[in-house]
Amino acid sequence: GAVVSQHPSWVICKSGTSVKIECRSLDFQATTMFWYRQFPKQSLMLMATSNEGSKATYEQGVEKDKFLINHASLTLSTLTVTSAHPEDSSFYICSAREGDIRPGYTFGSGTRLTVV
Amino acid sequence: RKEVEQDPGPFNVPEGATVAFNCTYSNSASQSFFWYRQDCRKEPKLLMSVYSSGNEDGRFTAQLNRASQYISLLIRDSKLSDSATYLCVVNQGGKLIFGQGTELSVKP
Numbered sequence: 012g013a014v015v016s017q018h019p020s021w022v023i024c025k026s027g028t029s030v031k032i033e034c035r036s037l038d039f040q041a042t043t044m045f046w047y048r049q050f051p052k053q054s055l056m057l058m059a060t061s062n063e064g065s066k067a068t069y070e071q072g073v074e075k076d077k078f079l080i081n082h083a084s085l086t087l088s089t090l091t092v093t094s095a096h097p098e099d100s101s102f103y104i105c106s107a108r109e110g111d112i113r114p115g116y117t118f119g120s121g122t123r124l125t126v127v
Numbered sequence: 128r129k130e131v132e133q134d135p136g137p138f139n140v141p142e143g144a145t146v147a148f149n150c151t152y153s154n155s156a157s158q159s160f161f162w163y164r165q166d167c168r169k170e171p172k173l174l175m176s177v178y179s180s181g182n183e184d185g186r187f188t189a190q191l192n193r194a195s196q197y198i199s200l201l202i203r204d205s206k207l208s209d210s211a212t213y214l215c216v217v218n219q220g221g222k223l224i225f226g227q228g229t230e231l232s233v234k235p
Contacts, residue, residue, distance in 0.1 A: 045222065054214065054227040055171065104170055106223065116223055118170040 013039050015107050017119025024095055024126055032090045032122045034105035040085035041107035045116070046078075049102040061088055095126040128153055130224050133215050137230035144205050148229050150198040150215030159218040160191050162200045164211045165228065171214055174200075205233045 014037040024030050034044060043062050047055040059075075061067035061082035069075045079091040088107075092099055105119040133150045140146055152160075160177040175182055177189040177198050188201040198215055210233045215226035 043221070047225075055225040057222055057224065060222060102168070108221075115173070118172075121168075121170045123168070 013037075013107075013109070013115075013117040015041070015105060015117045015119040017105055017122060019122055020120060021123040022125070024124070026096055026126055027094055029091055029093045030095055030124060032092075032103055032105075032124075034088050034090075034107065034119045036086045036107050036109075036117070039107075039109045039117075041088065041109060042085065043108045044080075044082055044088035045106040045108075046080060046088075046090050047104045047106065049104065049121075055104060058090075092124065095124070097126045100124055100126045129227070130154060130219070131215055131217050131226035133213075133226040133229050135229070136212075137232055139232045139234060140205055141234055142205060142207060144233070146202045146205055146209075146231060148200040148202075148213050148215070148231075150200075150226055152196050152198070152215075152217045152224075154217070154219055155193075155196060157196075157217045157219050157224075160198050161216040161218070161223075162187075162189055162198075163214040163216050163225075165214055166211050171216075171225075174213070202231075205231075207233050207235060209233050 016035045046058045049055045058073045059067045059069045061080050067080040082088040104121040106116045162174040163171040164174045165171040177191045179191045182189045186203045190199045212228040212230045214228045217224045
């Protein structure tokens with residue numbers, strides 16, 4: 012089945028630094044990638060949607076200059092949390108879709124970010 | 128109003144119990160519907176799709192009522208391994224919108 016590899020699985024960083032999270036589709040071409048954030052005891056909140064080769068579309072309230080998304084190839088999308096602060100500490104999950112070829116959404120295993 | 132609302136949890140039930148989860152969604156243009164399961168500190172995993180005609184998979188039955196914008200999940204003969212958070216999910220224009228989840232704890 013479809014697999015999305017997400018790295019790192021967890022990261023601790025100092026306040027003010029930037030962190031990059033990668034998601035790779037291993038056996039399919041991810042035409043669309045979705046990035047979610049989940050705070051403890053809350054649901055997954057969609058942050059942005061990206062299509063390969065084009066700019067990401069951000070949900071209302073998500074700062075595009077703080078959460079940089081790059082989807083330069085059909086198998087790789089990255090989310091960079093710039094100038095991270097403790098309130099950015101969360102569980103970040105990507106989800107990929109292979110357009111109309113393969114219905115359904117494949118999730119990465121998530122990245123737990125802790126900013127100290 | 129949240130786009131997808133679920134019963135508040137947690138649900139604590141004994142093994143063998145039948146558990147029902149309810150969910151409502153606000154956007155009548157929503158296209159497809161799912162139940163996902165999420166274990167602690169893990170990614171969500173698709174449990175089953177939900178159709179108006181009803182969908183059954185072993186001990187799990189899901190139902191959709193488009194007129195009332197209501198989705199349900201029934202778990203029969205619950206097992207310890209069913210303990211998890213159950214997420215009601217709606218597809219809106221290609222985006223998956225998640226409910227806040229209902230935590231289920233099945234006790235021996």
